[in-house]
Amino acid sequence: MLQALVPMLRVPDVPAAVAWYRDALGLESCSDGSEGWAFLQRDGIELMLSAFNAHEGDCVPAFTGSLYLRCDDVDAWWQRLKDRARVCYPLEAFDYGMREFAIYDLNGFLLQFGTPISGSAP
Incomplete structure (x- = not known):
């Protein structure tokens, strides 16, 4: 398990x-x-x-995916983060049933924040 x-x-x-x-x-x-x-x-x-880690040969941060954080109030997170980080895309409602935005952290890792749109399954 x-x-x-x-x-x-x-x-x-x-x-x-x-x-x-x-x-x-x-x-x-x-x-x-x-x-x-x-x-x-x-x-x-x-x-x-x-x-x-020297044995892994890292020299720059690297990750090809994103970290997706499902939250209960994406609008509040947008207000908190939009001026603290580089924005990948602003707050938007998507056809697949999520209201979300994305930012980059200080090392360039992509963080996405989303809330299901009422009546939609994520």
Whole structure:
């Protein structure tokens, strides 16, 4: 049985990433990331951050997907984040039944936020 999927993002500056996720999204961590690793959480959302690993050859942050955060009030999140991050696309209602927007975090990782449109299944 699988119990959870927790993304781990490798970043060049873990303390800076911890601060960004704390300040922008309100995630909490028991560490400031100075050890080169951090675990963050909020409302059942979990995220791990790791410094680059020499054995994996990291030199820049890389991830071809996105992190999709389903939320109960996408409009409030849009107001909170639209001026704190580079916007990929603004708040919009889509034909597939979601009202969503997307931003990039400080390392360029794509974060999408969405709420099902009333009467639509996600």
